[in-house]
Amino acid sequence: MPVLKLIGVPLILEHAKKGLSKALGGHKATSEVWRICTPLSDGDVTVQKSKFFKSITEDIDDASKLKTFVQLVSALASASTVENYHEFFRGIAVECKEAHGFNHRGTKVKIFELKRLRQKERLYFFPLSAKGMRFFIVLLAHHKKDETTPKNVANYCEAQAIQFIDAGEKIYIQE
């Protein structure tokens, strides 16, 4: 059974750098329309062992990358509070664009990336409605070196998206 772990922004920030969540004063975001979560695989005992959190450790490894990354996380957090998140991203410094698309069961599935102009840091996610709720499934943080989305990133994101779309109501949501 595929598992989604609900994650708060403070947890992501704290993993990126100890003490970083304190920069925001610990406020709780206003009501989420889209719940932010990340996949846990069988071997993941804690969310810190998840692919997403490992990707933060591996790719967001200096202050300059961190500076961009936190802005992407911050944008995702606020976008999660509005229905039309594409409208939210219009005109702000963080851009939300399709990084990879594919057809599954006759439907076009889109994996999105968040990025800042001229910066190489990316945050990959895809939106999913299941179990009467809506989710932003955050898949990877990445420091991109090429113009196109790397094959391994696209493959991983596609496999995860298919897994959760197919699972539908069988997805297990972990608090």
Added chain:
Amino acid sequence: MSPKNREVQVSIQDNREVFSALRRSDIAYQLKARMLSKGLRSVDIAERLGVSEANVSRWFSGSQNLSLDTMYAIADALEERLCVLLRAKDEASTLIQLEDEILHRDWERQKGKGSLPNLSNLSEYQFVADNPAANDGFISEFKLERTA
């Protein structure tokens, strides 16, 4: 300089750039999200404040260091309250824990009464519990922290 002051100074210097980037974007994006949630557009904020739409777009870009006057003005245009609180660093997280505990207790109580047949876990309950409050009260709580 006292060792304590020196320690705080180093910490602030180390974190300055990242904290600044995070705080600027966090506040601007919360304001924009609230605007959209209320069905308003940048042009509405511009008209209510008597400024250009381009100005409002710049405020919401997430890159600007918004002044207090600007933040309060946007809150006025949104017809919301902006709160700035000063809290000890540990207090904020304690409050979040408390909120979570209260929610959990409430969920257990409702479940015990059998009044939530359609909700299977705390997560779903939290989602339902959160949404009615979407239009209430505060624009957000921007907390200035003091070191203990």
